[in-house]
Amino acid sequence: MNALISRFLKGGFIRKVLVMVSGTAGAQAIILLASPVITRIYGPEAFGVLGVFMAVSMILIPASGLGYPIAIVLPKHEEEAVGLTKISLWLSVGMALLSLVIAFLFGEELLELLNFTDINNYLYFIPLVILFGSLLQISEQWAVRLQEFGVIARTNMYHALIVQGSMVGIGLIYPFAFVLILMNVTGQLLKAVFMGTGSLRKRKSKGSIDVTHPPLKETARKYKDFPRYRAPEMFLNAVSQNIPIMLLSSLFGPAAAGFFTLSRRVLAAPATLIGKAVGDVFYPRITExxxxxxxxxxxxxxxxxxxxxxGLIPYGTVVLLGPWLFGFVFGDEWVQAGEYARWMALASFFGFINSPSVKALPVLSAQGFQLLFTIVMLIVRIAMLAVGSFVFESDLVAIALFGLSGAVLNSLLIMITINISKKFDETSLNKTEGE
Known part of the structure; x- marks a missing residue:
């Protein structure tokens, strides 16, 4: 048995996952330890304002590079990866500048139309968070490409320590939503710098820092599936993930959005600790x-x-004990967040286990399917939220239907992806035998 365990741990894939998990565990420990203090300092309304701001930003960030940052891991030769990086940087800067112009010309009118006036004072932070989030995407994909999982792990821990510590320290003096938003924006930049510096050091050690690359037009054309399919898929998926916050804030007030924000923050812990670690290691592994x-x-x-x-234990525990856990850990005013979490945990569990499928789809050349599926998911989730909000006039029913639909759809995604991979393997085997 000991020999079996030793051989299991020596496997390259498992070892890399454990490296990622070790650093991420430290980051999550810091976040979870700080959260009961932060929730008692700021309250549901401040969390609601943060949630709406981040929802608007997170919808724009993933597609700001038109999906090209995700392609950085794929090229066999580094020359193409460098070209993809330059394309991603130009597009990200352009998107940030465009968002700045829109914010200046129409920002307040748009926020008033959507009933998001609570974030009026933070309008000009949105272009910054788009730019910093895009830089983080690029630096993170380079770290994954170089398999610098130790750098990612350390960065996660430093980022958590600085951001959570600042929220607590500054909040004791100035307990307002501005602090939460400021630290989330600057935290993206700090994380991008830490991760980018680590990856740059690795490339210098390999002597590949001055590598040339094919013309950018040629590289952009070769990976055109990413802006064609992945960018709209990422945008629609972000809308699907963040629309509950926006709807809850608009219809039921910032406190409801705050309950959802905290619930998602807690439920993201297993996904961040294990799911993302497995996904980041799995992506280059399945490419190989x-x-x-x-x-x-x-x-x-x-x-x-x-x-x-x-995922069974953490998500199962929230389903069974959510309201009591949230009230005990975060304070009595957060019991409703536990009710939200109980239903959201169902969708989060299947979203947690679909990471390998999502990472495999670009390798399987199935990004067209992923876009179509994301469109279906968005329509179904909006419909469920609308039924709960307008038919039942209940924020809790809306979240329950949202969670149940997410669980069903994510399980379908896994089954379909496995079926696609089966056909892909059969085709690949036939080609190999034909050769």
């Missing part, structure tokens, strides 16, 4: 398996099963 003609279906199944076992 593709080039080596390995079975992709087998890899996806094994990773999904492992995540299922890992």
């Amino acid at each position: 398996a593709y080039y080596n003609k390995e079975s992709l279906q087998k890899l996806i199944k094994k990773a999904t099963l492992g995540l299922s076992l890992a």
